[in-house]
Amino acid sequence: MRICFLAEANSAHIEKWCRYFLSEGHEVHVISFTQGEIPGARIHWIDLGLDGSEGDMAKLKYLGQSRKVRKLVNEISPDIVNVHYATSYGAVAALSGLKDYVLSVWGSDIYDFPGKSPAHLALLKYSLNHAGIIFSTSRAMARETRRYTKKEIRITPFGVDTSFFTPKRRKRLPEFVDGRFMIGTVKKLEPKYGIDVLLRAAAIFRRKRPDVNLRLMIAGTGTHEEEYKKLAEELGLSERVTWTGFLSQDEAADLWASLDVAVVPSVLDSESFGVSAVEAEASGVPVITSDVPGLMEATRPGYTALTVKRQDPEALAEALIQMYDDPVLRGRLGQNGRKYVQKRYEYKDCFQRIEAYLKEWADRH
Numbered sequence: 001m002r003i004c005f006l007a008e009a010n011s012a013h014i015e016k017w018c019r020y021f022l023s024e025g026h027e028v029h030v031i032s033f034t035q036g037e038i039p040g041a042r043i044h045w046i047d048l049g050l051d052g053s054e055g056d057m058a059k060l061k062y063l064g065q066s067r068k069v070r071k072l073v074n075e076i077s078p079d080i081v082n083v084h085y086a087t088s089y090g091a092v093a094a095l096s097g098l099k100d101y102v103l104s105v106w107g108s109d110i111y112d113f114p115g116k117s118p119a120h121l122a123l124l125k126y127s128l129n130h131a132g133i134i135f136s137t138s139r140a141m142a143r144e145t146r147r148y149t150k151k152e153i154r155i156t157p158f159g160v161d162t163s164f165f166t167p168k169r170r171k172r173l174p175e176f177v178d179g180r181f182m183i184g185t186v187k188k189l190e191p192k193y194g195i196d197v198l199l200r201a202a203a204i205f206r207r208k209r210p211d212v213n214l215r216l217m218i219a220g221t222g223t224h225e226e227e228y229k230k231l232a233e234e235l236g237l238s239e240r241v242t243w244t245g246f247l248s249q250d251e252a253a254d255l256w257a258s259l260d261v262a263v264v265p266s267v268l269d270s271e272s273f274g275v276s277a278v279e280a281e282a283s284g285v286p287v288i289t290s291d292v293p294g295l296m297e298a299t300r301p302g303y304t305a306l307t308v309k310r311q312d313p314e315a316l317a318e319a320l321i322q323m324y325d326d327p328v329l330r331g332r333l334g335q336n337g338r339k340y341v342q343k344r345y346e347y348k349d350c351f352q353r354i355e356a357y358l359k360e361w362a363d364r365h
Contacts (some may be wrong), residue, residue, distance in 0.1 A: 001021075001026045001027070001078075001079040001080060001358070001359065001362060002026070002027040002029070002076070002077070002078045002079050002080075003021055003026050003027065003028050003029070003078055003079065003080050003081075003082065003358070004029045004030075004031065004073060004076050004078035004080070004081045004082070005017065005018070005028070005029070005030045005031070005081075005082050005083075005084065006030075006031050006032075006069065006081065006082070006083040006084065006089040006092065006093055006101075007030060007031075007032060007082075007083070007084035007085070007089060008032055008033070008034045008036070008084070008085075009030050009032035009034055009035065009036030009037070009038060009043045009045065010032075010034045010035065010036035011036075011084075012249075014030065014038070014084065015036075015038050017082075017351075017354075018030065018038045018040070018041045019038070019040075020347075020348075020351040020355075021351075021355070022040040022041060024355065028040065028041040028042070029041065029042045029043075029044060029076050029078065030042070030043050030044065031044045031046065031069060031072050031073070032044070032045055032046070033045075033046050033048050033061075033062055033065070033089075035047070044072050044076075046065055046068055046069070046072075048061045048062070048065070062088050062089070062091070062092050063091060063092060063095060065092060066092055066095035066096040066097075067096070069092055069093070069096045069098075070096040070097060070098065073096070073098060079362045080101075080102065080358050080361060080362040081093070081098060081100075081101035081102065082101070082102045082103075082104060082135075082358065083098075083101050083102065083103045083104065083131070084104045084106065085104070085105070085106050085109050086103060086105050086106075086109040086110065086113075086124060086127045086128055087109040087113045087120070087123060087124055087127060088109075090103050090105075090109070090127035090128070090131065091123055091126065091127045093127075093130070093131070094126055094127050094130035094131075099132070099365075100132035100361070100365040101131060101132055102131070102132060102133050102134075102135060102357075102358065102361060103127070103128065103131035103132075103133070103134050103135070104134075104135040104136075104137075104156070105128075105134060105135070105136055105137075105141060105145055105272075106137075106272065107137075107141065107270040107271065107272035107273075107294075108270040109124065110124070110141055110144050110145050110148075110270075110272070111141075111144060111268065111269045111270035111272070112268075112270050114148065121148075124148055125148050125149065128145065128148050128149035128151060129149050129151065131151060132151075132361065132365065133151065133152050133153075133154065133361055134149070134151050134152065134153045134154070135153070135154050135155075135156045135354070135357070136153050136154070136155055136156065136272075137155075137156060137157050137158055137272050137273040137294075138155065138157060138272050138273040138293070138294050138297045138298075139155055139297060140269070140272070140293035140294050140296075140297055141272040141273070141294065142155060144269070154357050156350070156353065156354045156357065157273055157298075157344075157345055157350055158273055158275040158278065158345070158350065159278075159345050159346055159347035159348070159349060159350030159351060160275070160278050160279050160282050160341065160345060160346075160347050161346075161347040161348075162282045162338070162341060162342050162346055162347070164249070164253055165253050165256060165257075165279045165282035165283045166253075166257065166282065166283060166284070167257055167283060167284030167285075167334075167338065168257070169253050169254050169256075169257035169258075169283065170257040170258050170283075170284075171254055171257070171258045172258050179213050180213050180214075180215045180260075181212050181213060181214050181215065181260055181261075181324055182215045182216075182217060182258065182259050182260050182261075183202070183214070183215070183216055183217070183259060183260060183261045183262070183263055183320060184216060184217030184218060184219065184255065184259050184262065184263065185198060185217075185218060185219070185220075185262065185263050185264060185265070185276070186219040186220060186247060186252050186255060186256065186276055186279070187219075187220050187264070187266075187276060188220050188221070188222040189218075189220050189221060189222030189223070189224050189225045189228055190222045190223060190224055191224060191267070192266060192267060192268040192270060192271065193265070193266050193267070193271075194265035194266050194267045194290060194310070194311070195218065195224070195228050195265075196228060196231055197265045197267065197290075197310075197311055197312070197313050197316060198216070198218075198263055198265045198316070199216075199228065199231050199232050199235055199237060199241075200231075200235065200313035201263075201265075201313040201314075201316035201317040201320060202214060202216050202235075202237055202240070202241075202317075202320075203235040203236065203237060203313075204313055204314060204317035205317045205320050205321060206236070206237070206240070208317065208321065209321060209324070212324060214240055215240055215242070216237065216240055216241045216242070217241075217242050217244065217255060217259065218241060218242070218243055218244070219244040219245070219246075219247045219251075219252065219255055220244075220245075220246065220247075221245055221246050225243070229243065252279070253279070253283065256279055256280045256282075256283040256285055257283040257284065257285065259280070259283075259285050260285075260286075260323075260330065261285065261286050261287070261288060261320065261323045261330065262276075262277070262280035262283075262285045262286070262287045262288070263287075263288045263289075263316070263320075264276050264277045264280070264287065264288070264289045264290070264295055265288075265289070265290050265308075265310070265316060266289075266290055266292050266295060266310070267290065267292070267310045267311050268292065269292055269293060269294070271292045271294045271295060272294045273294045273297065273298055274289060274292075274294055274295035274297070274298030274299065275298070277289055277295055277298045277299050277305065278298050278299075278341055278345050280337070281298075281299065281304050281305070281337030281338060281340060281341045282337070282338055282341040282342075282345075283338070284334045284335065284337065284338045285334050285337070286304075286305070286306075286323060286329070286330045286331075286333035286334045286337065287299055287304060287305035287306075287333065287337060288305060288306045288307075288308060288316065288319045288320065288323070289301075289305050289306075289307055289308075290307070290308060290309070290310035290311075290316075291307050291308065291309055291310055292310060295307075298345075299337070299340075300336070300340055303333070303336050303340070304333055304336045304337035304340045305333060305337065306319045306322065306323070306333070
């Protein structure tokens, strides 16, 4: 197939999609308002002077490019068009008059965007209802999307490569024989991901179990990095927290596998699917998540993970203590987590499902 993505070319997620379809022999084009390079894919960059991180007002520039987008699509003449993110590229696709394209919703476009104003809600509905079919990474987000459209929705979860995210990458001794109880997360340092909740829970853990050599690994960058570092200092955790900054996929896989417990404490429903939790599970690491629906779908509470109430540091601290005190529980959750991911979220299996959906849709139209 000749596939055309309307999406951010500098997105690691889009790069993963392109890599898969290129590896299967498909011709891949990306029409993007941000500059990026994806080996093997042809990038059609529409330069608006943006990098994809801007707010809604800046992204209004996207909407003025509908004619240019339609012209590019006509020149590429793809078998299938897959548009990513409903309220930016999706809105442009709708305004361009494209027909029968596949729209992939991401999370904040469905959970956050429509609540901002009646105009935002109207734009979301306009975008959804002009798509041919909708892809959602989780059942939870599909349910939310159905509040705004009657279009057909297919579930297309994120997958991870379990030969890449694996317990074999662990760089430490089994359990915490080295004397450290190491917990951590790999997330952007933004409020929606609950980094402050994790820090407060770690402080409570330290107060209740001062005998434990607790260590906290926080990987990622974001607009609230300095705020979280200051909070860690105020909580007396400065010497116990390692801020790794941005990690490559290789480095992230090593970190997940080397933790004693992975924590994904997101606080908003716009965490549409917990790919971080899936990576940790694939690494054979027990997981604690908040009760955000997308995270609960990415795990199996009680079988691969413990689940706590979101924005509740006390509950998270108690779950950490439970994990520390019960090595049998940690081992069982870790083993179950890897089996769970291998069965449900193996990278190639997930993309083969997406590929089949795209082929079916292309054949129908």
